Amino acid sequence: MKIQFCGAASGVTGSCHLITTEKHKILLDCGQFQGGKAMEAMNFEPFPFNPAEIDYLILSHAHIDHCGRIPLLIKRGFKGDIYCTDATADLVEVMLKDSGYIHEKEAEWKNRKAERAGKPFVEPLYTYNDALDALKYLKPVLYDQLIELNEEMKIVFNDAGHILGSAITELWIEEQGNVSKIVYSGDLGVMDRPILRNPTIIKKADYVIMETTYGNRLHPQNSTSIDELIKIVLKTIQRGGTVVIPSFAVGRTQELIYQFNRFYQDNSEYKRQLENLMVYVDSPMATTATEVFKRNAQVFDEETKAYILKGDNPLDFKNLKFTRSTEDSIFLNMDRHPKVIISASGMCEAGRIRHHLKHNLWNPKSSIVFVGYQAEGTLGRLLVDGIKDVTLFGEDIHVNAEIHDLEGFSGHADRNGLLSWLAGFRERPSELFLVHGETEAKHDFAKTIKDELGYDATVVEGVAEYVLENHKIVNREEALREAVSRDSLVNIKKRISDIHYDLEKILYNTQLAVDDGVSPERIAEINNIVLELEKMSLNLGSAVTKEDKSEPCCARAL
Structure with missing residues (x-):
C-alpha cells in the first residue's frame, strides 16, 4: 500500500x-x-x-x-x-x-x-x-x-x-x-x-x-474575539464608518450571523446601541449556504438545537438582510449610513468583497475585520501583514481603514x-x-x-x-x-562476523602477531577497527531482527 x-x-x-x-x-x-x-x-x-x-x-x-x-x-x-x-x-x-x-x-x-x-x-x-x-x-x-x-x-x-x-x-x-x-x-x-x-x-x-x-x-478565546468584534463595530459606527468583514461563505459567515443574533436578541448592553444598525450578507453563495445550514439542523450542537426548540432561529434576526442582486450590492457602497457588510471571499481573492474593499480601504472611518485564515500570497494576508497600498480593479488604493485580525473566529x-x-x-x-x-x-x-x-x-x-x-x-x-534485501543484510552480518573472528584471533595472541611482524601501533589500529565493526554488526543485527519480528497487521475493531 x-x-x-x-x-x-x-x-x-x-x-x-x-x-x-x-x-x-x-x-x-x-x-x-x-x-x-x-x-x-x-x-x-x-x-x-x-x-x-x-x-x-x-x-x-x-x-x-x-x-x-x-x-x-x-x-x-x-x-x-x-x-x-x-x-x-x-x-x-x-x-x-x-x-x-x-x-x-x-x-x-x-x-x-x-x-x-x-x-x-x-x-x-x-x-x-x-x-x-x-x-x-x-x-x-x-x-x-x-x-x-x-x-x-x-x-x-x-x-x-x-x-x-x-x-x-x-x-x-x-x-x-x-x-x-x-x-x-x-x-x-x-x-x-x-x-x-x-x-x-x-x-x-x-x-x-x-x-x-x-x-x-494559539487562538484567543472565542469570547474574547466576540467582545472585540462588538467593540470594533460600536467604535466604527460612532465615527460614521462601515465595518467590512471578508468571510468564507460556508462556516464563518453562519457563525457571525449566530453571534449577531445573540447581540440583537439577548437583553445585552449592546442591544440598544445596535438597534438601528443593519447587517448585510452580500454574497449569493453565503445566502444559499445559510439556507443549507437551516435544512441540516440535525447535525447542530445541543445548544443551537435548544435555541431552535425555544422558537428562535439562530441564523436570522430583524436587522439582517441578504443581498443577491448586483444592484443591491452596488447600493451598499453608495449608501453612507454606518453598517456591517459580510462578504465573500474570505481571503479577498475574488467576489464582491473586492468591491467593498475598494470603497472602504481608503476611508479612515471604516474597519476591515478578518475572521479566518489568510493564506500566503492572498490580498487578505497582505492586508493583515500591514501593506499600505493595493491595486483593485486597476485603481491604486491607499489603506487608511483600521485592519483587525480576530483569530478567535477561526x-x-x-x-x-x-x-x-x-x-x-x-x-x-x-x-x-x-x-x-x-x-x-x-x-x-x-x-x-x-x-x-x-x-x-x-x-x-x-x-x-x-x-x-x-x-x-x-x-x-x-x-x-538505498534498498537492501533481507538476505543481503544477513550475508553482510555473517561476513562482518567472520572478519571480526579472524581479527580477534590476532588480538588474542598478541605475541604471535608481534612475531609475525605486526607492530604495536598496527595492533592498536586493528583493535579500533574491531570496535567499529562491533557497532556495525550490532546495528545490522538489529535491522535483521526487526525484519524477523515485524508483526503482521491485525483487523481493527470497529
Whole structure:
C-alpha cells in the first residue's frame, strides 16, 4: 500500500492525497489551490496520477480548497463514486456551481483582453455545466454509517466540527489477509464553538494523515474575539464608518450571523446601541449556504438545537438582510449610513468583497475585520501583514481603514486543539503524516508532538510518496536509492562476523602477531577497527531482527 501526497503538502490549499493498494486507488479530497498567481496556475497542471484509474473519491468537506478540482478530475477521466456526508453534498452543490460560474467569467474577461491584444484565448478550469455534471457522482451518507466500498475497503465518517458536514474519515483496508486502518483528519474544528459539534476523538489508527494549519499558533478565546468584534463595530459606527468583514461563505459567515443574533436578541448592553444598525450578507453563495445550514439542523450542537426548540432561529434576526442582486450590492457602497457588510471571499481573492474593499480601504472611518485564515500570497494576508497600498480593479488604493485580525473566529483547531485531538489515540499510530500547513507550522508542530507525546511525525513536503509495509513506513525515493534485501543484510552480518573472528584471533595472541611482524601501533589500529565493526554488526543485527519480528497487521475493531 502506498500514500502519495498530491496537494496541501507545501501549504494550506489544494488538498489531495492518493492511496494505492494492490487492487484499488482512492483519493482523499481534490481541492483547488488558492493564493497568488503562481498558486492559481497549479490548478491547470496535470494531476500526478491518471484520474481514470481512481476508483473512489472520499471528500472530507465542502470548502473549495478540498473539493474545488472535482469537476476537473471528472473532465480528465474520473468515473468513480464520490462519498461524503449528506450535509457536505448539499454544500458542495452550492460551492462547485459558484466556482464553475467564476471560472467561466474569469476566462471570458481574460479572452476579451486577449482578443484586443491579439493573444490566444484561454480555457476556464471548468464551467458551470461541468460542476453540474460532477454532482451526479456524489454518494451522500450519514455520520457514523459503515460503508463497504468493496470487499477490501470500509469507511466511516465522524464529525470534524470544522464546517457543516465536515468529516474525519476512518478507512479500513485489507491486503493479503492483513487489515490496516488509516485516519484522515480533514480539517479539524475548534472545541465548544456555536452551531457545530466538537471534533470526534478517534481512539485507534495505524496511519494518520493530519492537518496543521495552526500547528504553531494559539487562538484567543472565542469570547474574547466576540467582545472585540462588538467593540470594533460600536467604535466604527460612532465615527460614521462601515465595518467590512471578508468571510468564507460556508462556516464563518453562519457563525457571525449566530453571534449577531445573540447581540440583537439577548437583553445585552449592546442591544440598544445596535438597534438601528443593519447587517448585510452580500454574497449569493453565503445566502444559499445559510439556507443549507437551516435544512441540516440535525447535525447542530445541543445548544443551537435548544435555541431552535425555544422558537428562535439562530441564523436570522430583524436587522439582517441578504443581498443577491448586483444592484443591491452596488447600493451598499453608495449608501453612507454606518453598517456591517459580510462578504465573500474570505481571503479577498475574488467576489464582491473586492468591491467593498475598494470603497472602504481608503476611508479612515471604516474597519476591515478578518475572521479566518489568510493564506500566503492572498490580498487578505497582505492586508493583515500591514501593506499600505493595493491595486483593485486597476485603481491604486491607499489603506487608511483600521485592519483587525480576530483569530478567535477561526474554524481550524489551534496548536493545543490539534495536540488534544492527537492525544486521544489510545495507542500510538505507526506513522503520523503532517499536511495542510505552511512549512514552519508543520515543523513546529512536529516538535511539539515529540516534546509532548514523545513520538516522531513525518512532515510532508511537496508531492511525495510513501510505501506502507506491515505498519512500517518506507519513503519510496529513499527505498529506490538505498534498498537492501533481507538476505543481503544477513550475508553482510555473517561476513562482518567472520572478519571480526579472524581479527580477534590476532588480538588474542598478541605475541604471535608481534612475531609475525605486526607492530604495536598496527595492533592498536586493528583493535579500533574491531570496535567499529562491533557497532556495525550490532546495528545490522538489529535491522535483521526487526525484519524477523515485524508483526503482521491485525483487523481493527470497529
